[in-house]
Amino acid sequence: MKILMVCLGNICRSPLAEGIMKTKLSGDFFVDSVGTISQHEGEHPDKRAIKTAANHGIDISKQRSRPITNVDLENFDKIYCMDLDVYEDVISKAKNEEQRQKISLFLQVLGDHENAEVPDPYWGDMDDFEKVFQLLDKGCNMIAKQLTTVSNS
Numbered sequence: 822m823k824i825l826m827v828c829l830g831n832i833c834r835s836p837l838a839e840g841i842m843k844t845k846l847s848g849d850f851f852v853d854s855v856g857t858i859s860q861h862e863g864e865h866p867d868k869r870a871i872k873t874a875a876n877h878g879i880d881i882s883k884q885r886s887r888p889i890t891n892v893d894l895e896n897f898d899k900i901y902c903m904d905l906d907v908y909e910d911v912i913s914k915a916k917n918e919e920q921r922q923k924i925s926l927f928l929q930v931l932g933d934h935e936n937a938e939v940p941d942p943y944w945g946d947m948d949d950f951e952k953v954f955q956l957l958d959k960g961c962n963m964i965a966k967q968l969t970t971v972s973n974s
C-alpha cells in the first residue's frame with residue numbers, strides 16, 4: 822500500500838509525517854510526502870523539522886521537497902492532507918471519484934473535527950515544531966492501526 826502525506830511546502834509538516842509514519846509501518850508500505858506548492862522544490866526539510874525529528878531518533882534530513890503531480894493521485898492509495906486549504910487544493914486536482922476517495926484530512930482519524938488541521942509551524946518556533954510532532958505522532962499511530970487492521974482482514 823502506498824501512502825502520501827501532503828502539506829503546503831513539503832519542508833515542515835509532511836516530511837515529519839513521512840518520517841514518523843515510516844517508523845510505524847512495515848516494509849509492505851511505501852510512504853512519501855509532497856507539497857501543493859513548488860516554491861521549495863529540491864530543498865531538504867526545514868532545519869527545525871530535521872532537528873525535531875532527530876530529537877525523537879528519526880532522520881528526515883535526506884528528504885527533498887517536491888510538488889504533487891497527477892501521477893501521485895493515480896499511484897498512491899491513501900493521500901493525507903495536513904489542513905483544509907491543502908485538502909481543497911488536492912481534491913481540485915482529482916480527476917475522478919476513485920481519486921477523490923483516496924484523499925482525506927490527516928487528523929480526521931482522531932475523530933475531532935474542531936482540530937482537524939495540523940497547524941503550520943513554519944512561522945513559529947521549536948516549541949511549535951514539537952507540538953506538531955506530537956500531533957503527527959498521535960495521528961500516525963491511529964492511521965497505522967487502521968491500515969494494518971484493513972490490510973490484515
Ligand code: 4NP
Nearest residue numbers: 828829830831832833834943
Ligand atoms: P509546510 O510549511 O507546508 O508544513 O511545509 C510551510 C513551508 C513553507 C511555506 C509555508 C508553509 N512557505 O510559505 O514558503
